[in-house]
Amino acid sequence: DVNRVESEMQLIVDGKRLDGRAFDELRPIKIKVGVLKRADGSCYLEMGRNKVVAAVYGPREVHPRHLQDPVQAVVRYRYNMAPFSVEERKRPGPDRRSVEISKVSREAIEAVVMKELFPRSGIDVFVEVLQADAGSRTACLNAASVALVDAGVPMRGMISSVAVAKVDDVLVLDPMKEEDNYGQADIPFAFFIRNDKIESIALLQMDGRVSTDEFKQALEMAKKGAMEIYKMQKEAIKAKYVVEQEEEVDES
Numbered sequence: 074d075v076n077r078v079e080s081e082m083q084l085i086v087d088g089k090r091l092d093g094r095a096f097d098e099l100r101p102i103k104i105k106v107g108v109l110k111r112a113d114g115s116c117y118l119e120m121g122r123n124k125v126v127a128a129v130y131g132p133r134e135v136h137p138r139h140l141q142d143p144v145q146a147v148v149r150y151r152y153n154m155a156p157f158s159v160e161e162r163k164r165p166g167p168d169r170r171s172v173e174i175s176k177v178s179r180e181a182i183e184a185v186v187m188k189e190l191f192p193r194s195g196i197d198v199f200v201e202v203l204q205a206d207a208g209s210r211t212a213c214l215n216a217a218s219v220a221l222v223d224a225g226v227p228m229r230g231m232i233s234s235v236a237v238a239k240v241d242d243v244l245v246l247d248p249m250k251e252e253d254n255y256g257q258a259d260i261p262f263a264f265f266i267r268n269d270k271i272e273s274i275a276l277l278q279m280d281g282r283v284s285t286d287e288f289k290q291a292l293e294m295a296k297k298g299a300m301e302i303y304k305m306q307k308e309a310i311k312a313k314y315v316v317e318q319e320e321e322v323d324e325s
């Protein structure tokens with residue numbers, strides 16, 4: 074968080090986090106698949122107080138045409154914060170932060186999308202942050218990954234994303250705003266998960282400072298958290314498609 078400040082704010086009180094969570098506990102997650110009619114795939118996701126919507130369009134023709142790639146699909150990813158998503162009104166439009174987040178998130182998504190199947194076409198991923206509370210880039214990636222599945226885009230696996238922070242000299246999973254703002258380090262991760270196993274790291278960023286041992290612990294903590302998120306992503310997808318299939322059977 075660029076707004077990180079050194080402060081005396083105590084973030085761990087009596088061995089507990091401010092919101093009562095255990096150190097390795099995620100915030101509550103809610104996932105709804107297929108919330109937008111016009112998009113080919115979509116997802117609404119809450120991760121704690123983050124609320125985001127992802128919309129996927131494509132594979133479709135790329136405009137302007139000079140952006141086409143003759144051998145594979147072009148993936149575009151736009152992370153955007155609504156002006157009302159944060160405490161102090163966010164000026165609409167791209168800024169350095171959102172351009173950076175869009176770039177690293179696109180690279181994470183490109184690790185799973187089978188671009189080679191769609192030469193000359195484009196796959197557009199739009200993610201809107203309606204309410205932000207730290208870790209919005211991770212919430213957006215989780216939503217984008219589900220929306221891609223909803224769009225029927227062939228993928229090698231899923232992206233599941235979560236951050237780890239260091240606060241009051243301990244590592245905590247999925248930091249919320251206070252922990253991100255007043256903590257000692259923030260490390261967002263995204264993992265490429267294939268066949269129910271973590272295959273590789275698709276995104277890794279860090280600000281602040283941790284020891285190499287702490288980093289190894291943070292990685293383990295993030296992997297466990299990401300696997301929990303992955304299960305919820307799968308459940309949400311099943312909840313849409315299994316129910317729809319059953320309804321089809323009922324009608325016939």
Ligand code: CDP
Pocket residue numbers: 074075076159160161163170205206207208209210211250253259261
């Ligand atoms: O959201 P994420 O942790 O991925 O990104 P960040 O740059 O570490 O921002 C952390 C948090 O700061 C965001 O989730 C917002 O709650 C807040 N923020 C803000 O209040 N105003 C901004 N212009 C940008 C971020």
